[in-house]
Amino acid sequence: MTPDDPQELLKxxxxxxxxxxxxxxxxxxxxxxxxxxxxxxxxxxxxxxALKDRITRIEDELYPDIIA
Incomplete structure (x- = not known):
């Protein structure tokens, strides 16, 4: 992964x-x-x-709930 990888930047x-x-x-x-x-x-x-809201949004983006 590169430093410009959006997933890594979010992490x-x-x-x-x-x-x-x-x-x-x-x-x-x-x-x-x-x-x-x-x-x-x-x-x-x-x-x-506000930080908690942003943390939650990032976590949802990185680790989406997958309903099978």
């Missing part, structure tokens, strides 16, 4: 998105633990949800 993006999703999760937990502003927590959660 790389998926790894990056999952990493950012985990980072945001930790950041949200940290903000909640120290009682920082709920507006910032809401912003982080919204970003995390």
């Amino acid at each position: 790389v993006e998926l790894v990056q998105l999952r990493s950012e999703h985990r980072r945001l999760d930790a950041q949200i937990e940290e903000h909640v633990a120290v009682g920082l502003g709920s507006l910032e927590v809401q912003r982080l959660k919204k970003r995390k949800l």
